[in-house]
Amino acid sequence: MTTAQEFGNAVSRPAGTVSIAGVLWPTYKVVALLVGLIVFAGVAVMTSTAAAAVLSGAGAATVVWLTAGLLNPSKS
Numbered sequence: 001m002t003t004a005q006e007f008g009n010a011v012s013r014p015a016g017t018v019s020i021a022g023v024l025w026p027t028y029k030v031v032a033l034l035v036g037l038i039v040f041a042g043v044a045v046m047t048s049t050a051a052a053a054v055l056s057g058a059g060a061a062t063v064v065w066l067t068a069g070l071l072n073p074s075k076s
Contacts, residue, residue, distance in 0.1 A: 016072075026069075026072065029068075029069075031064065031068065032062075032068060035061060036061025036064070039056050039060040039061075040053050040056065040058075
């Protein structure tokens with residue numbers, strides 16, 4: 001794929017989306033997953049227990065995902 005084709009693909013996708021493996025994801029979903037990963041890693045380092053880390057990371061990602069999804073005017 002040439003640079004011009006890549007530029008055309010980037011311009012043609014809607015604002016507020018990220019292309020992951022050719023699939024357009026709303027930015028807030030990617031942010032929610034990253035927040036969950038960061039919380040998971042932080043709790044895992046602080047507590048050294050997998051259960052607390054997984055539940056905390058999943059909870060944080062869910063809260064961010066749902067809150068940002070409700071606040072985002074364009075639904076995907």
